[in-house]
Amino acid sequence: MISRRLAQLQEIASAYPLHRKVLVTRSYAIGHQWLERFTQERGFAANFEIATPHSLAERHSRLSLREKKISAITNEEAYWLVYRLMRNMATELTQPYVPLTMLSPSVVRCFYNAVGELRHALVPSERVTPERFENTAKGDYIGKLLERYERYLAHHQLADEAELRLYVEPDPRTETVYLVDRHVQLSAAEQEMLRIITGGRWHVWETDAPFTSEGVGFPGAEAEFYHALGPVAEVREVFRRLAARRIPLDQVEVIVSDEDVYTLAMYTTARQHGIPCTFSGGIPIDYTVTGQAARLYLAWIDSGYHLEPILQALKQGILRPHAAEAVTTGSLIRILEKSGIGWGRERYELLWRMPAPSPAADATASETDLDATPTVRLADWFQHIFAVLPARDEEWTPSAVMKGFGILLESIPVRDDNEAQAQAGLRHLAETLRCAEIETMDRAMAVRYIREMTERMTFGASGIPSEGKLHVSTLRDGGQSGRPYTFLIGMDEQGWAIPANQDPILLDEERLRIDSRLGTAKERAEHEEQARNERLGSIRGRCTMSFSSFRVADKQERNAAFELLVCYRQQSGNLSAGYEELLHALPPAAGVLHSAELIVIDSQEVWLKALIDRQRNIRGGLQEVLASYPALGEGTAAQRSRSDSVIGKYDGVFDPSGHDPVPAATSVSKLELFARCPLQYFFHEILRVRPKETAEFDRSRWLDAAQRGTLLHAIFQKYWTETNERGGHDRSRLQWITEECLQEVREQIPAPSEHVMLKECEQIRRDTEIFWKGELVRSSRPRFLELELHRAEEPFAARLGDGLTLPLRGYVDRVDELAPHTYKILDYKTGSSRKYREDGYFAGGTQLQHAVYAAAVEQWLHESGLDPEAKVVESGYYFPTYRGQGHEITRDQNRREDTSRLVGSMLEAMRQGLFPPTQDSRQCSWCDYQAVCGRHAEYMKEKRKEPGNGARLFPLLEVESYA
Numbered sequence: 001m002i003s004r005r006l007a008q009l010q011e012i013a014s015a016y017p018l019h020r021k022v023l024v025t026r027s028y029a030i031g032h033q034w035l036e037r038f039t040q041e042r043g044f045a046a047n048f049e050i051a052t053p054h055s056l057a058e059r060h061s062r063l064s065l066r067e068k069k070i071s072a073i074t075n076e077e078a079y080w081l082v083y084r085l086m087r088n089m090a091t092e093l094t095q096p097y098v099p100l101t102m103l104s105p106s107v108v109r110c111f112y113n114a115v116g117e118l119r120h121a122l123v124p125s126e127r128v129t130p131e132r133f134e135n136t137a138k139g140d141y142i143g144k145l146l147e148r149y150e151r152y153l154a155h156h157q158l159a160d161e162a163e164l165r166l167y168v169e170p171d172p173r174t175e176t177v178y179l180v181d182r183h184v185q186l187s188a189a190e191q192e193m194l195r196i197i198t199g200g201r202w203h204v205w206e207t208d209a210p211f212t213s214e215g216v217g218f219p220g221a222e223a224e225f226y227h228a229l230g231p232v233a234e235v236r237e238v239f240r241r242l243a244a245r246r247i248p249l250d251q252v253e254v255i256v257s258d259e260d261v262y263t264l265a266m267y268t269t270a271r272q273h274g275i276p277c278t279f280s281g282g283i284p285i286d287y288t289v290t291g292q293a294a295r296l297y298l299a300w301i302d303s304g305y306h307l308e309p310i311l312q313a314l315k316q317g318i319l320r321p322h323a324a325e326a327v328t329t330g331s332l333i334r335i336l337e338k339s340g341i342g343w344g345r346e347r348y349e350l351l352w353r354m355p356a357p358s359p360a361a362d363a364t365a366s367e368t369d370l371d372a373t374p375t376v377r378l379a380d381w382f383q384h385i386f387a388v389l390p391a392r393d394e395e396w397t398p399s400a401v402m403k404g405f406g407i408l409l410e411s412i413p414v415r416d417d418n419e420a421q422a423q424a425g426l427r428h429l430a431e432t433l434r435c436a437e438i439e440t441m442d443r444a445m446a447v448r449y450i451r452e453m454t455e456r457m458t459f460g461a462s463g464i465p466s467e468g469k470l471h472v473s474t475l476r477d478g479g480q481s482g483r484p485y486t487f488l489i490g491m492d493e494q495g496w497a498i499p500a501n502q503d504p505i506l507l508d509e510e511r512l513r514i515d516s517r518l519g520t521a522k523e524r525a526e527h528e529e530q531a532r533n534e535r536l537g538s539i540r541g542r543c544t545m546s547f548s549s550f551r552v553a554d555k556q557e558r559n560a561a562f563e564l565l566v567c568y569r570q571q572s573g574n575l576s577a578g579y580e581e582l583l584h585a586l587p588p589a590a591g592v593l594h595s596a597e598l599i600v601i602d603s604q605e606v607w608l609k610a611l612i613d614r615q616r617n618i619r620g621g622l623q624e625v626l627a628s629y630p631a632l633g634e635g636t637a638a639q640r641s642r643s644d645s646v647i648g649k650y651d652g653v654f655d656p657s658g659h660d661p662v663p664a665a666t667s668v669s670k671l672e673l674f675a676r677c678p679l680q681y682f683f684h685e686i687l688r689v690r691p692k693e694t695a696e697f698d699r700s701r702w703l704d705a706a707q708r709g710t711l712l713h714a715i716f717q718k719y720w721t722e723t724n725e726r727g728g729h730d731r732s733r734l735q736w737i738t739e740e741c742l743q744e745v746r747e748q749i750p751a752p753s754e755h756v757m758l759k760e761c762e763q764i765r766r767d768t769e770i771f772w773k774g775e776l777v778r779s780s781r782p783r784f785l786e787l788e789l790h791r792a793e794e795p796f797a798a799r800l801g802d803g804l805t806l807p808l809r810g811y812v813d814r815v816d817e818l819a820p821h822t823y824k825i826l827d828y829k830t831g832s833s834r835k836y837r838e839d840g841y842f843a844g845g846t847q848l849q850h851a852v853y854a855a856a857v858e859q860w861l862h863e864s865g866l867d868p869e870a871k872v873v874e875s876g877y878y879f880p881t882y883r884g885q886g887h888e889i890t891r892d893q894n895r896r897e898d899t900s901r902l903v904g905s906m907l908e909a910m911r912q913g914l915f916p917p918t919q920d921s922r923q924c925s926w927c928d929y930q931a932v933c934g935r936h937a938e939y940m941k942e943k944r945k946e947p948g949n950g951a952r953l954f955p956l957l958e959v960e961s962y963a
Contacts, residue, residue: 001217002041003538004208009038009179012203013045016177022049023205024056024180024194029280029463030480036464037482053190054161060197061159061167070157070167075116078160080436082112085148087439089141097141104445105452114142114505115149119162120187121517125150132513142505165193178202183531188517210533211479212566218536219543220567227549227560227583228590231258231490234548235265237590238487239273240597241544242470247485249276249470255478255536257490266472273601278466280473282458283418290422293318293412294454297405301389302447306343311336321381321411327374335375337692345386346750351379353748381411396446397438398453402430421459429453475532484541488564492547496561498532500525533563549589642939647916647949651940652679656913661686665795665807668849671906675845675959677918678909679936683929686915691928702751702760709830712881713813715741715768716828720782720814731772738768763882767830771880774888780816780824787812789856798856801900812853814878821867824874824890825853833879836889842902842962850875850891851899902962909955916940916953919960 012021025031031050038045051059058072065072073081086108090100098107118128125147133139153160159167178198180186182205186194194202211218228234238254241247256262259281267287270277285291293313300309313319314333321332339354341347354375388403390396405426414420465471465481473479475496479486490496500521502508511518545567547560559579568582569575587596593608600606611621626633641650648654663670663685674681683689703711718737723729742761751757788811789796795807814826827849829836835843842848854872861870876890917924921937924930943949950957 001540003217003540004206005034005538006038006042008206009034009045010042012177012179013038013042013048017046019175019177020047020049020173021177021179022051022056024051024053024178024184024202026052026181026184027463027477028052030181030477032464033480033482037480040482053184053186053194056197057161057164057168057190057193060169060171060193061164064167064169065159068157068167070159072159072164074432075161076432077436078116079108079112080433080438081152082115082145082149083108084437084439085145085152086111089145089148093144097137105449109452110503110505111142111145114503115146116160116162117503117506117518118142118146118514119149119160120189121515122162122188122192123515123518127514133510134507138505139510162187162189165189165196168193168196170199171197174199179205181205182207183535185527207531207534208537210530211536211539212533212563213537214570216537218539219541220570222542223567223571224542224544225564225568225582225586226544226546226590227586228546229550229592230548230552231261231265232269233552233590233592234489234546235262235269236592236601237546237595237597238266238489238544239269239275239601240590240595240599243601244597244599250465250468251483252485252487253465253471253473253478253481253483254487254489255473255475257475257492257495259474262490262495263472263474270470276469278462278464278469278471279460280463280471280477282461285422285425285454285457285459288418288422288459289318289415290409290412290419290426291454291457291459292316293408294405294426297408298401298447298451298454301401301404302444304343305345305348307336307339307341319408319411320413321378327377331374332378335378339375340749344750344752345391348379348382348386349750350748351375351382390440390443393443395440396443397433397440398446398449399430399433399436399438401446401450402426402433406430418459422457425457425459426454429457477535479536479539482538482540486539486541486543488536488543488545490547491545491561491564492549492558493561494558495547496563498525498529549583642936645943645946645948647943647946647952651936651943652682652915652917653952654913654915656911661910661913661915662907663807665790665809667808667810668852669810671852671903672846672848674906674910675848676920677923677927677937678915678956679917679933680927680929682915683932689929699752700756702756703745703749705831707745707749708760708764709828711741711745711764712767712771712830713828715764716771716814716880717785719771720785724781729772729776734768734772735765738765767881767883770882770884770886774878774880774886778816780818782814782826783817783823784812784815787815787857787860789860796856796860798852799859800852800855800903801896802904804900804904806852806903808852808856810853810856812857815857815872818873821869821871823857823861823870823872824876825850825857825872826876826878826888827853829877829879829884830881831879831883833877833884833887833889836877838889840963841891841895842898844960845902845906845962848899848902850877851893851895852903854893855896855899898962902959905955905958909959912955914953914956916944916956919944 023031023035025034028050035045035048035050061072064070083103086098086103087100090096090098090103098111125143128139128143128146130136130139130143133142152158153163176198178194178201180194180202209216211220226237228237242249242252254266256266263279263281263283264287266277267279267283269275286295296309296313296318300306303309310319311333314329314336317329320329335351335354339350341350352375385404385407388400388407390400409423409426412419412423414423463473463477465483471481471483473481502521503511506514506518508520508522511520545564547564548558549560550557560582565577565579565582568585569577572585574581590596593605594612600609607625610624611619613619626636638650641648661682670681670685673684715734715738718741719734722733722737726733742764746757751760789798790809795809798806798808800806812825813828816824816826818824836847837843840847842851854875858870858872861867872893874890875893876888879885879887917933917937917940919937919941921935921941924933924937927933944953944957
């Protein structure tokens with residue numbers, strides 16, 4: 001049966017073959033679809049044009065506007081005009097209904113919509129009086145807002161969309177035939193405009209009967225039905241059925257209900273399988289690289305310039321700063337992670353203070369590029385962005401936010417048309433905001449406005465189906481393409497229900513009091529439902545209807561829409577059938593990875609069908625899976641080995657044949673790391689898997705433990721350097737050095753707040769007072785400070801006895817001379833002294849520094865000729881801070897042979913490939929590799945006790961035995 005709409009087009013075309021014919025619809029896409037459908041089914045469509053009410057108003061008012069020197073404003077400009085008027089009212093009125101603190105994007109949008117509706121209903125401000133409103137304060141506010149809006153337009157000679165009716169002129173071609181779509185719900189302003197243009201002469205383009213009516217052309221009798229376990233499963237079933245029936249993509253239209261859910265499910269599934277599609281409503285720009293960059297950029301500003309959003313953008317390939325394009329992305333990420341920026345605009349100055357990389361930075365860079373390091377180029381890029389962003393939080397505008405993003409856009413690759421569309425849309429937004437006169441606001445509110453605007457933006461919108469592509473439409477515009485295969489998906493009660501929610505600004509009763517032409521929420525919902533069902537009544541060919549009977553995500557059952565049940569009743573002939581009969585008649589619910597269809601659409605389904613039999617029992621396919629995925633097989637073997645009682649390679653114990661794990665040069669801290677946890681040493685020193693050096697955002701902390709320790713070391717060293725030169729203790733000298741060092745750190749590391757910085761500075765001063773009091777009672781003085789044992793090009797060969805030579809790199813904080821030729825080593829510790837017990841000389845090799853440095857310093861003094869008779873008799877751990885209370889733990893240096901044997905056992909354990917996890921699982925709670933190890937240390941604790949493992953671990957057990 002031919003569509004009533006096509007039949008009427010045929011009648012008009014036959015009656016007026018040579019006349020100009022204008023088809024007035026709500027969108028160009030709708031008109032194009034019908035004319036293309038008419039051409040395919042009925043022949044050539046001659047002399048047809050497509051217009052919308054707004055395009056007609058623009059076309060027929062252009063000359064009059066120019067003559068009267070009136071400027072038409074866009075809807076975006078009208079929105080910002082309403083914002084400015086509301087802002088003025090918030091500051092000028094004594095008790096405004098909408099104060100400045102409530103002037104959010106969503107609130108402005110609601111009042112903008114209300115003003116637009118009143119204008120289109122031809123309601124002047126005089127009729128918007130307080131007594132017509134439930135809340136008289138609201139009524140007074142809306143009346144004043146509309147009055148100011150009218151006055152502003154008149155004073156500045158502007159015309160909004162509704163006011164164009166005053167300037168339109170009749171169509172000079174009186175023979176033009178106008179055909180107005182009945183689905184277009186014309187406002188009073190549009191009706192008046194159309195009356196003037198057409199002289200009151202137009203045809204109403206009738207609609208098809210609702211698709212649920214009996215005896216219409218809708219293919220309900222041959223329709224197929226199915227249900228699924230969620231929207232994703234429902235969408236995948238569409239593609240299964242297309243593949244099984246070998247239906248060409250450009251013969252198919254898929255009409256979705258819940259756009260936020262089903263359109264995105266269609267887009268992601270089609271993209272995953274490389275299926276070309278057109279989308280009538282487009283896709284949110286968040287699904288483009290440009291949109292993701294916009295989201296991360298806004299998060300960056302909103303967070304106070306926290307570095308993490310920028311790092312995410314780099315890691316995901318979203319950003320590629322042109323200023324550093326000769327440098328790899330990995331290098332940029334490492335630079336930023338090591339910078340210590342963390343957060344705060346001023347902290348990005350740290351990039352300028354970072355040490356330059358090695359000269360062989362980038363062989364591909366030009367000579368000009370090589371004049372600046374990658375760090376400096378990155379710093380320049382950030383400086384370029386900050387130059388266009390307001391420095392003060394209260395001086396922002398949405399336009400300022402977009403200026404910074406304009407610079408960012410230059411660093412976003414344009415990979416396809418979708419990216420080009422997204423970038424063009426954002427540039428158009430930036431230009432619109434630049435032209436709008438928007439007062440300043442705080443940073444958070446400016447970001448909020450841009451975030452709302454970008455969330456409303458889409459890309460790839462194509463209301464006109466394309467050749468070779470599946471077309472995805474919505475319930476607002478679907479059913480008009482004329483394609484022979486249609487899928488109506490998402491036909492559940494919630495998805496198909498049209499809400500009749502009242503407008504929060506103009507309630508239904510208030511609308512009726514003001515002007516009946518405003519229309520109520522109930523009337524709008526009824527019109528929308530009628531128009532939807534009539535549009536779907538235009539569907540011909542084959543139709544499949546489906547719904548999600550169960551949402552796996554929220555574990556909710558859902559009923560089919562009543563319209564689907566009606567179609568089932570008509571097809572089955574059981575006019576009293578209920579939802580239970582419907583479900584019973586349908587095949588089992590389609591899942592994400594299973595279906596009644598035999599065809600599979602990806603490898604996931606191939607595996608599922610191979611591993612589950614017809615009775616839905618899981619087959620024993622473990623070996624097949626492990627054979628296909630070697631990494632899983634390796635992981636399974638590791639898990640099995642760790643649970644076994646015999647120690648093996650998956651426990652960090654392996655045969656190192658062909659590889660010597662003993663380093664060519666080491667430090668005492670690395671040996672102590674091996675003693676604490678050989679597996680951690682293996683990860684860090686042999687595999688060289690390093691934790692990321694990223695500054696953590698903490699509003700309550702300025703300096704981390706390492707920065708604090710470095711600062712105190714610098715103060716202590718400078719004080720004793722100057723004291724040795726000038727002679728005599730001087731408290732004012734220590735205080736002056738402390739303030740000088742604090743100022744240097746303040747310049748290098750910006751604080752999160754003045755309060756936090758002052759608090760930590762006071763703590764540093766308190767620590768130096770503890771140091772001062774300790775030095776006053778000390779009888780010895782430092783002979784050497786920051787003593788470097790090794791040379792730049794080679795380690796120091798420390799002879800520990802028994803023929804053992806240790807290639808060593810290291811610095812000794814302080815060497816005091818107790819008496820002629822008698823020395824003591826002091827190592828500053830700025831943490832707690834809790835783990836340094838008086839009776840724990842080696843602590844299982846974890847406290848080795850005092851003994852190795854004693855032997856090395858003594859040897860260095862001999863070989864350097866500074867003191868051939870030198871003896872280091874003591875080494876001490878010194879805690880000169882408030883936390884350590886000046887405590888000092890001294891070790892007599894009388895166990896040189898034990899030191900040699902202990903270090904020898906360590907090196908032997910390395911040579912034998914012994915790198916199991918620590919025996920103290922408490923250390924795992926602060927280990928950087930905890931995510932890798934899991935509970936390995938706990939398992940290993942039991943395996944160490946197995947008799948057969950002792951011989952294999954002997955050198956390591958010997959290390960652990962040294963108390």
